[in-house]
Amino acid sequence: MGIKIKRIGVLTSGGDAPGMNAAVRSVVRCAIQRGLEVKGVMRGYEGLIQNEIIDMNARSVSNILGRGGTILKTARSKEFMTKEGRAKAHATIKKNALDALIIIGGNGSFKGAHALWEEFKVPNIGIPGTIDNDISGSDYTIGAHTAVSTALDAIDKIRDTVTSMERIYIVEVMGRHDPFIAIRVGLAGGAEDVLFPYTQYNTVQMCDDIVAGRKKGKRSWIIVVSEGVAKAGDIADMIKKKTGFSVRAIVLGHVQRGGSPEAFDRILASRLGYEAVEALLKGHTDSMVGVVAGDLKIVPYKKACEKDHKKVMLDDNLYKLTKILAT
Numbered sequence: 587m588g589i590k591i592k593r594i595g596v597l598t599s600g601g602d603a604p605g606m607n608a609a610v611r612s613v614v615r616c617a618i619q620r621g622l623e624v625k626g627v628m629r630g631y632e633g634l635i636q637n638e639i640i641d642m643n644a645r646s647v648s649n650i651l652g653r654g655g656t657i658l659k660t661a662r663s664k665e666f667m668t669k670e671g672r673a674k675a676h677a678t679i680k681k682n683a684l685d686a687l688i689i690i691g692g693n694g695s696f697k698g699a700h701a702l703w704e705e706f707k708v709p710n711i712g713i714p715g716t717i718d719n720d721i722s723g724s725d726y727t728i729g730a731h732t733a734v735s736t737a738l739d740a741i742d743k744i745r746d747t748v749t750s751m752e753r754i755y756i757v758e759v760m761g762r763h764d765p766f767i768a769i770r771v772g773l774a775g776g777a778e779d780v781l782f783p784y785t786q787y788n789t790v791q792m793c794d795d796i797v798a799g800r801k802k803g804k805r806s807w808i809i810v811v812s813e814g815v816a817k818a819g820d821i822a823d824m825i826k827k828k829t830g831f832s833v834r835a836i837v838l839g840h841v842q843r844g845g846s847p848e849a850f851d852r853i854l855a856s857r858l859g860y861e862a863v864e865a866l867l868k869g870h871t872d873s874m875v876g877v878v879a880g881d882l883k884i885v886p887y888k889k890a891c892e893k894d895h896k897k898v899m900l901d902d903n904l905y906k907l908t909k910i911l912a913t
């Protein structure tokens with residue numbers, strides 16, 4: 587690559603995820619220890635377009651390790667999706683003499699990072715941060731474990747009323763088109779069923795099972811629905827119509843993105859922050875850092891945005907187990 591990196595910018599982009607702050611802290615402190623200057627870019631690519639750049643030092647990331655959200659703020663920038671928007675972002679990069687960027691976000695953010703490399707040769711490394719866990723080449727993304735625990739906490743509470751009122755509850759969880767959260771809260775929360783992407787769910791069969799279950803004395807159900815396949819309200823209406831039973835729909839929504847990151851996400855974020863700085867210094871670019879079976883890996887963005895068949899198989903097995911245990 588040839589360019590000596592002296593000053594880097596760090597930004598968070600897309601949906602916030604618990605543990606993003608831990609990643610920012612790790613990037614800032616590891617980079618400073620390696621003799622680099624660090625600038626923070628506010629509001630993701632939007633701040634890069636608008637030249638919202640702040641100085642960062644080891645103290646600017648004090649006391650953020652356990653805080654949810656991101657101190658750098660984040661955004662989904664429509665303008666950055668255009669070539670003109672990216673040209674403005676490149677002008678900011680030049681104006682602030684940023685030799686490279688570290689981008690903490692999900693696959694939309696990585697597509698933008700790839701374009702910055704392709705079009706302007708801005709060296710950059712990504713850190714996977716999204717509650718969806720929908721990135722290939724890393725077993726986990728920062729925030730996904732905490733989001734599962736947050737959703738599970740809600741499901742445990744819903745279970746109390748489900749049991750007391752002898753109802754059917756349809757609980758919609760986030761995850762975009764990835765079933766990571768849905769499958770895990772389904773298994774850990776003892777759900778009777780999970781509707782998730784990549785499977786053909788059969789609502790007729792589901793209603794028949796509910797009616798048959800009632801006849802055998804089963805009184806309550808929790809059915810988890812991944813937002814990527816259906817709306818909880820639609821499924822609830824359909825079950826009510828077909829069975830005549832009392833059904834309620836709940837959308838957990840953005841609560842799943844909040845809260846203090848769990849130890850798992852803080853540790854993952856701290857490791858990936860370190861690795862991202864090292865990867866840049868070794869001359870890597872157009873790639874993210876990930877963790878596979880405990881080992882840190884450098885994965886090209888192109889691969890990171892592909893479907894991960896190993897994850898699909900694991901999810902499928904976890905779902906089968908959920909169904910076995912729900913009898």
Ligand code: F6P
Nearest residue numbers: 601692716717718760761762843
């Ligand atoms: O990608 C994270 C995520 O929370 C998804 O699970 C969800 O579909 C989406 O972001 C919601 O986006 P927004 O915050 O823009 O409503």
